[in-house]
Amino acid sequence: MRNSFIILGCLAAGILGGALSVLPQAFLDLDLTGYALCVLLFLVGIGIGCNGRVWQVLRNQSVRILLVPLSAVLGTLVGVGVFSVFVPGLGLRESLAVGSGLGYYSLASVLIAEVGGKTLGVVALLSNIMREFATLLAAPLLARHFGKLAPIASGGATSMDTTLPIITQCVGMEYAMISVVNGVVLTLLAPVLIVAILR
Amino acid sequence: MSILFFLVAGMCLGYLLRSKSAVLAVAEKGMIWSVYLLVFFLGISVGVNQAVVRALGSLGLQALVLSLGGIVGSALLSWVVSRTFFESPRHEK
Numbered sequence: 001m002r003n004s005f006i007i008l009g010c011l012a013a014g015i016l017g018g019a020l021s022v023l024p025q026a027f028l029d030l031d032l033t034g035y036a037l038c039v040l041l042f043l044v045g046i047g048i049g050c051n052g053r054v055w056q057v058l059r060n061q062s063v064r065i066l067l068v069p070l071s072a073v074l075g076t077l078v079g080v081g082v083f084s085v086f087v088p089g090l091g092l093r094e095s096l097a098v099g100s101g102l103g104y105y106s107l108a109s110v111l112i113a114e115v116g117g118k119t120l121g122v123v124a125l126l127s128n129i130m131r132e133f134a135t136l137l138a139a140p141l142l143a144r145h146f147g148k149l150a151p152i153a154s155g156g157a158t159s160m161d162t163t164l165p166i167i168t169q170c171v172g173m174e175y176a177m178i179s180v181v182n183g184v185v186l187t188l189l190a191p192v193l194i195v196a197i198l199r
Numbered sequence: 200m201s202i203l204f205f206l207v208a209g210m211c212l213g214y215l216l217r218s219k220s221a222v223l224a225v226a227e228k229g230m231i232w233s234v235y236l237l238v239f240f241l242g243i244s245v246g247v248n249q250a251v252v253r254a255l256g257s258l259g260l261q262a263l264v265l266s267l268g269g270i271v272g273s274a275l276l277s278w279v280v281s282r283t284f285f286e287s288p289r290h291e292k
Contacts, residue, residue: 014242045209079272
C-alpha cells in the first residue's frame with residue numbers, strides 16, 4: 001500500500017517536472033528508459049530465481065490449484081475485453097495489454113510504456129494500482145458474493161504479497177497457500193502476456 | 200520478445216545464486232529504485248506533452264473501467280471454479 005503511494009508520487013512528480021520542463025531536452029532525447037527497463041527485468045528475474053517459494057510452489061502443487069490462476073487470467077481478459085467496449089479511446093489489444101498487468105502495476109506500467117507507448121503506460125499504472133486498492137477494499141464483499149476464491153482472483157499478482165493479509169482475513173488461513181500460488185503464477189505470466197499481446 | 204530475455208537471464212542467475220540471501224536483498228533494492236526512476240521518467244515524458252496532461256482525467260477513467268472489468272471478470276470465473284472444483288459436495292468432509 002505504502003509503495004503504491006510512493007509510485008503514484010513518482011508519477012506525479014515526473015508529470016509536474018515534465019510540465020515545468022526541469023530537465024533539458026537533450027537529456028530526454030537520450031531516452032535511457034529502454035536500458036533501465038532491461039536492468040529492471042533482469043533484477044525482477046533474479047528476484048524470482050532466488051525466491052525458493054516460487055520453485056517450491058511450481059513443483060508440488062496439484063493441478064486443481066492451478067485452476068485458480070487460470071480463472072484469474074481468463075476472467076480478467078474476458079472482463080477487460082467486454083468492458084473495453086465502454087472505453088472509446090482504447091482498442092481491444094491495448095485494453096487487453098492493460099488487463100494483462102494482472103495487478104503487477106510497477107512492471108506492467110514501465111513495460112507497456114516501452115512496448116505500447118507512454119500514454120498506455122500511464123493507463124496501465126493507474127488501472128493496475130486501482131485493482132490492488134479495489135481488492136483491498138472489496139475483499140470481504142467479493143468473498144461473500146462470489147466465493148472464497150474471488151478476492152484471490154481479483155488480487156491478481158498481488159495475492160502473494162500486498163493483498164495476502166486481507167485475503168486470509170476474509171477467507172481463512174487455509175486459502176493462504178492458494179493465494180500465494182495464484183500470485184506467483186500471475187507474476188510470472190504478466191510480463192509474458194503483455195509482450196505477447198503488444199508484440 | 201527480446202526484452203523478456205533479460206527476465207529469463209535474471210531468473211537463471213537468481214536460481215544459481217539462490218543460496219546467497221544478500222543477492223535477493225540487493226536485487227529487491229535495485230528493483231524498487233529502478234521502478235521509482237522509470238515511473239518518474241514515464242511521468243516526465245507525459246508531462247512534456249500538454250495534450251496528454253489535459254487528457255489525464257479521461258485516462259484515469261479508462262483505467263477505472265478496465266480495472267473494474269478485470270475484477271468482475273476474474274471474480275465471476277473464479278466463482279464458477281470455486282463452485283465446481285472447490286466447494287462441491289465431493290470435496291466436503
